[in-house]
Amino acid sequence: MTHQIDTxxxxxxxxLPVEVFVETVTGSSxxxxxxxxxxxxxxxxxxxxxxEAHDVIxxxxxxxxxxxxxxxxxxxxxxxxxxxVGKNRSFDEESFxxxxxxxxxxxxVDLRKRLTEPLTFYEIPVSKVRELYHDKNSLMGDKAxxxxxxxxxxxxxxxxxxxx
Numbered sequence: 001m002t003h004q005i006d007t008x009x010x011x012x013x014x015x016l017p018v019e020v021f022v023e024t025v026t027g028s029s030x031x032x033x034x035x036x037x038x039x040x041x042x043x044x045x046x047x048x049x050x051x052e053a054h055d056v057i058x059x060x061x062x063x064x065x066x067x068x069x070x071x072x073x074x075x076x077x078x079x080x081x082x083x084x085v086g087k088n089r090s091f092d093e094e095s096f097x098x099x100x101x102x103x104x105x106x107x108x109v110d111l112r113k114r115l116t117e118p119l120t121f122y123e124i125p126v127s128k129v130r131e132l133y134h135d136k137n138s139l140m141g142d143k144a145x146x147x148x149x150x151x152x153x154x155x156x157x158x159x160x161x162x163x164x
Contacts, residue, residue: 001041001162002118010115022114027070034109035068038121042066042164053102061164063105063125071110077151079106079129080144091143096133100126107162108151121162122155 011021035055039046044058044066054065071077080091081099106129108122132138132146132154139150146154 001121001164003037003041003121004118005115007115022116025111025114027072027074027111030070030109030111031068034070034111037109037119038066038068038107038162041121041162053099054104056107063123065103065105066123067099067103067106069106069108071108071112071148071151073112076145076147077108078145079124079133079140096144100130112148120157122157122160123162124155124160 007018007022011018014021016024035046038044039056039058042056042058042061044056044061044064046056047054052065053067055068056066058064058066069078079096081095104126106124106126108124110120110122129140129144132140133144139154140146
């Protein structure tokens with residue numbers, strides 16, 4: 001599943017050249033939009049103002065409780081809770097498994113091209129995350145993170161593309 005965003009119109013709406021506008025797009029700044037897009041694409045509801053472990057609920061799907069993450073320019077992609085990602089934060093395995101117990105899947109939105117190409121959405125079931133975390137030969141580290149290269153090798157779009 002892909003989604004094209006008209007960056008020309010977005011940039012024009014706020015009075016910026018496209019090349020300046022796309023440089024303002026970050027994983028943090030685009031997170032609410034990513035969550036809303038995923039909710040729209042799967043026919044679910046974005047949880048706004050609620051402190052849940054997931055961002056989207058789609059009752060009609062097998063993977064009902066969805067955590068939405070953005071893939072940006074950083075070297076790693078994280079499955080750990082957001083409280084474990086960033087400066088002066090540390091990975092806690094108990095919090096990680098608590099997160100996994102409360103969600104059904106992760107949907108990763110590929111933002112590496114900062115909206116200049118159609119967005120692609122990857123859905124990774126929690127069962128696969130658990131499998132990789134416990135497999136000492138997997139490419140996922142003991143902090144529930146994986147390099148971007150290994151992510152795209154491990155989760156080919158042909159197999160892990162988000163479906164409604």
